[in-house]
Amino acid sequence: MIEYNVKQGDTLRKIAVRFQVTTVQLCYRNNMSPEACLEPGTTLFVPDAVPTDQPRGETHSGCLHEYGWRELEEDRQSLPSSIFSEQIGISVLGKPIWLFRAGNGPKKIFFSGAWHGNEWLNTWLLMSFLHVFISKEESKERWYGVDPGAILQEVTLYAVPLVNPDGVELVQEGAHVLGKEKKNDVMQINGGMHDFRHWSANARGVDLNHQWPAGWKEEAAGSPDRPFPRHYGGEAPLTEPEAKAVYQLSMQEEFSHILALHSQGEEVYWGYSGLEPPESAELGNRLAAAGSFRPVADAGSSAGYKDWFIKTFRRPGFTIETGMGVNPLPPEASARIWITGVPLLLESLTFPDFTKKSRDITSAE
Template identity: 45%
Template sequence: MGFCSQHGKGRIVQVGGQYLYRDLIQQLKQLQCTYSQLDVLEIGRSVMGKPIHCLRLGTGPRAIHMNASVHANEWITSPLLLRFVEEIAASSVVASERWSREASSWLKEVTLWAVPMVNPDGVNLSQEGVTSAHVNADELLSWNKGSTDFSRWKANIHGVDLNDQFPAYWEEERTRRGIIMPAPQDYGGTAPLTEPEATALAELTRWESFELALSLHTQGKEIYWNYRDLEPDDSQTLAHRFAYASGYRAVKLTASDAGYKDWFIKEFRRPGFTIEAGEGVNPLPPAEFENVYAEVSELLAEAMRT
């Protein structure tokens, strides 16, 4: 356990030139070692067998969910969410931390369930390209139109877009997309919840019955809060609170189905949000991490106050 960081000695969650699944695992081990109040659970496995981890922080009766890296090339959302969990944990035990005055009360009122990397196979593929580990290398290259550059890949390793996998007017989304075979993005599969990553997220959500859910994506500095007028009355108010805290725009989105946020609203009639973090092009450059985190963390902290 000699790798354990000490409180106040700098952040564990950092981003270098890339952020792979192994970086997540290394940082999770350090966080577990440093913060005894943080539980790390396995909620499922990816197509390639990688454990999909969920972090549980707090003991409060109100369950809140946050997830990241549903889309492979939006991998910067993983350290964004993980850094937030780290700062909350630090603030609950160290008096000089950013949210020290609030964190302890948050964690008595709320239990935060955070899944920082929903799509680990895709995250690695988007940054490393096809490697010897990929038994479907020829298919991946074919689906990527022969290119070895996977930096714009959003799907999982089956070529299925996980944010088109949820049973919320899935058929309409498939028709609108017009994509009928595996692809870097926008292919919703042969049916809802065929992919283990989407299934793991759906099962966790059903089991824990979250009051509020946020899914981190990139980019555009926008907050999507509605779905086919099925959202509860306070969703727009919450979206404007998040917008005020972060400087992002609350946007009423139409002509979009089958996403996690869509399904959460449809299934539970509770507030669900897609957060489009940062601005520019996907993938966002790692050099933007700290600036984007400064914005997103204020939004996530506001969610803890709801």
């Protein structure tokens, strides 16, 4: 048995994976609950490892422990040279918001994930997807029948896999990461609870997918009217730095279509108030068929990023709800998210170019 000093960024699962023990063994040996917050500086007793054939760390077909901004940074530094990264903004608590880009084609496609704190499995999905996609391109292999090399002649793929790094950190590590004053603020927003596993918002209690100028007022009228763990749209549209960063990127690049990843329900939402182009229904059905998801025309809500994109550009925008199970989804859900998510993401890369088409429609109005 060894004694381990808990560091910033540690979670029970991360420590368990590192020492090849189970979280149950860790909790039992330290007489603690699996939901307990790990304060940095605490000493944990780590039992001797039991022999296991489980692989260590993340693999591309499974996520063994929480994936947040630290893991993203590690992945960012080991990217192949054909994936470019660029900081497009900074979160409320000062974390970088990273954009990744691959390919040189004229058709610009945008993936985004972890808009909500408890949806970090989509960050892992998008980063793993990028890694494998590029490695298949380099080895000239097909992936589910798709030729990554041919796609990247046609497409430039943009991805912001972690829109809400502060929210994800809160969910994974609890409020002690914030320092005393800010900790009290978010604890108050969280109803005094230490448990942040259901937290969706950013560090100011604003829901980054309720922040968009597309029916914002109507949506705000039926939502919390002050900072809250979810669904509070802010004092006005686009007040939060994380949403602003995606807004500026979207205005600059004028994507042909976008996929905004959320969890959960295994659904594809393809419409917004009838403002989407007529092709959106068929394309939504294609995405749904690829992932074995359910296609849905309209969520009946407003002020989301996908809603704003459709309204502004009149091009296809999709909200993808990955995963199925208890909320929030645990790392064990990653295998299913991968198996269903990869064919869906690949399918979206084969869509026609809407850039010119919808410009024509807009100018005719």
